[in-house]
Amino acid sequence: MEKLKRPVYLKPGADDFFKKMHKEVEETVLKNKSLHQYNIIKSLGVLSLYFLFYAGILFLGNNTALLYLFYILCGITMIVLFINAFHDAAHGALFKKPKHNDMFTYVLELFGSNRWLWIRRHISLHHAYPNVQDWDVDMKQSDIVRIFPNSPLFNYHKYQHIYMWLIYPLYSLNWLYIRDFKDFFGTKNNYVKRITTIPKVEVYRLFITKALNLFYLLFVPMAVLNQPWYVVLGGWFAMHVCASVVGVVALVSTxxxxxxxxxxxxxxxxxxxxxxxxxxIVTKDFSANSGLANFLYGGFTHHVAHHLFPAVGHTYYPYITPIIKRYAEEYGLPYTNYPFYAAVRSHFRMLKNKGVQENIMMTGEI
Structure with missing residues (x-):
């Protein structure tokens, strides 16, 4: 596997804004221990909701409307749980003890994905080098969509701002049943294999967790409910579509x-x-002033705070963001916060722009 030289950042100077900001956050916001407790209660509560909605599928699913309702609620809760609880635990920010965070990350395997692989993709690649081509695996996932200025331009990309409306609702299905396998076994542009060797035990776990996920979410309802198999399959598919739509808002807005x-x-x-x-420079907030958005999307609404303080739980971010805004103004740094609908609209404008040959004056370094 091709080895690339890791990018290197400039060393901070004596008047580095982040040193001052970090100290202020440590001395003020992070002393509020109740926010840490709230994060744990919220995470365990959402996890309980997921199992409650799953029980609704099994015990009330003979009613088709309720079957679809509880499948959809499972999908939405799955994404909310991932964006909030699992995401914080993967960064070591949910519980105080590392072993407890590590244990909680196995929640991702409940959804059929692989925790080891996701953590390598997200923390070792995306957080280390966001928006850097050949390193940020969260941005570059396939040739279907063109985002980086230096990525190959194909004729079909001129329509990507149209067809991605149809592909994004399939995001979780692609993640579980295509992307994970590509990262484990693929050789072309395999970013993960550039930085690490995949343990053999994770390959076995990959297949086992996906089989267990399909078993309890699809085959068990088919076996216990008095419903045609295709009705249950439709509910399962609706779960993934709704989960994807909710999740993609966070992915494209930041x-x-x-x-x-x-x-x-x-x-x-x-x-x-x-x-x-x-x-x-490369990170933005969306709907950061919305209590509902903050509850659903956790560290994604206050995403600048998350990238600057990834080891801090998302419940602290609404109190860190005003400090970031103040330092951004003082040091002339960019800070953006816009409503989620404006963020989504702007993303599709970007897709339209990237679907054609760029003006050379619009690309390059900061």
Whole structure:
């Protein structure tokens, strides 16, 4: 597997804004222990809801309307649980003890994915080098959609702002049944294999967890309910569509709008900003002032705070963001927060722009 030279950030100077910001956050916001307790209660509560809705499928699913309702609620709860609880645990931010966070990350395997693989993709690649081509695996997933300025341009990309409306609702199905297998066994543009070797035990776990996921979510309802198999299959499919729609809002609203930047390393592998400046440049917030959005999307609404303080639970972010905004204004750094519908609209404008040959004046480094 091809080995690439890791990009290197500029070293922060004596007047680095992040050193001051980090100290202020430590001395003020992070001393509120009740926010940590709230995060745990919320996470365990959402996990309980997921099992409650699953029980609704089994015990009330003979009514087709209720069957679909509880499947859809399972899908939405699954994504909310992932975005909030699992995401924090993967960053070591949910519980105080690392072993408890590690144990909770196995929740992802309940949904049929692989925790080991996702953590490598998200933390070792996306968080380390967001929006950097050949490193940010969360941005570059396939040739179906073109996002990076230097990615190959195919004729069908001129329609990507149209057909992605149909593909995004299949996101979770692609994640579980295509992307995971590509990352485990694929050789073309396999970012994960560039940074690590996949343990053999994870290959076995990959197949086992996907089989268990299909067993309890699809085959058990088919066996115990007085419903035709295709009705249950339809409910399962509706679960994934609704989960994908809710999840994609978070994915497209934080890094890839029409004004997104994609910094490139020079020939020596050096990036043109410090790590903290880079996070500010390539990351945006959405609907950060909405209590409902904050509850559903956790660290994604306050995504700048998440990228600057990934080891801090998302319940702290609404209190960290005002500090970030103040430092951004003081140091002349970008900060964006827009409603989710504006973020989604801007993303599809970006897809339309990236579907044609770029104006050379619109690309390049910051």
């Amino acid at each position: 890094h890839v709008d029409e004004h997104a930047h994609f910094p490139q390393a020079d020939e020596e592998g050096k990036l043109s900003s410090t790590w903290a400046m880079h996070q500010m």
